[in-house]
Amino acid sequence: QVKLQQSGAELVKPGASVKLSCKTSGYTFSTSYMSWFKQIPGQSIEWIGMIYAGDGGTGYNQKFKGKATLTVDTSSSTAYMDLSSLTTEDSAVYFCARNEQPRGFDYWGQGVMVTVSS
Amino acid sequence: DIQMTQSPSFLSASVGERVTLSCKASQNINKYLDWYQQKLGEAPKLLIYNTNNLHTGIPSRFSGSGSGTDYTLTISSLQPEDVATYFCLQRNSWPLTFGSGTKLEIK
Numbered sequence: 001q002v003k004l005q006q007s008g009a010e011l012v013k014p015g016a017s018v019k020l021s022c023k024t025s026g027y028t029f030s031t032s033y034m035s036w037f038k039q040i041p042g043q044s045i046e047w048i049g050m051i052y053a054g055d056g057g058t059g060y061n062q063k064f065k066g067k068a069t070l071t072v073d074t075s076s077s078t079a080y081m082d083l084s085s086l087t088t089e090d091s092a093v094y095f096c097a098r099n100e101q102p103r104g105f106d107y108w109g110q111g112v113m114v115t116v117s118s
Numbered sequence: 119d120i121q122m123t124q125s126p127s128f129l130s131a132s133v134g135e136r137v138t139l140s141c142k143a144s145q146n147i148n149k150y151l152d153w154y155q156q157k158l159g160e161a162p163k164l165l166i167y168n169t170n171n172l173h174t175g176i177p178s179r180f181s182g183s184g185s186g187t188d189y190t191l192t193i194s195s196l197q198p199e200d201v202a203t204y205f206c207l208q209r210n211s212w213p214l215t216f217g218s219g220t221k222l223e224i225k
Contacts, residue, residue, distance in 0.1 A: 045207075105162075105164060109161065110160075
């Protein structure tokens with residue numbers, strides 16, 4: 001069965017960076033698309049961007065350009081998102097989700113809470 | 119960016135009642151509209167994709183309709199396990215954008 005397992009909660013200081021992981025299993029990762037999302041608890045969801053694991057090609061929401069960098073490691077079927085120059089406004093839950101056309105986002109990671117605090 | 123407006127923000131209904139949630143886009147999204155259910159503390163769960171396609175394993179009491187800028191999610195007979203927040207998502211153009219959600223509770 002398809003699984004997306006995200007790394008654990010992070011507590012980071014303002015100005016620092018953090019790298020989140022999303023380890024997948026149960027499907028062919030190397031020909032798939034993965035998106036990342038941000039959700040402040042109690043609020044709606046924002047799409048950060050998407051990466052194609054086949055060639056590492058990416059597309060970003062303009063709002064997150066310079067903030068988020070998406071990469072993949074096909075040898076371990078894992079997607080990553082680097083968040084840089086963190087501020088308190090980056091404190092949120094971040095999700096990865098498989099994008100399987102035409103169905104949209106059919107499988108999601110469990111989410112990881114990132115807290116930015118001094 | 120395409121703005122997605124959901125209504126109502128909050129809905130309280132009785133078990134067995136028919137429930138309708140709305141989502142309006144700021145421009146034509148060509149039926150590239152999905153519905154997600156999110157329970158407290160969980161990841162979103164895909165219910166409906168491309169307006170009216172029921173995702174695998176989703177109960178048939180959920181259905182979607184719409185076109186152009188106006189879309190609807192209907193629950194034909196509300197069940198206690200349907201308590202959640204429901205989000206619409208447009209995938210017509212980047213950046214993908216979600217509605218602000220409808221929080222559904224049992225009366």
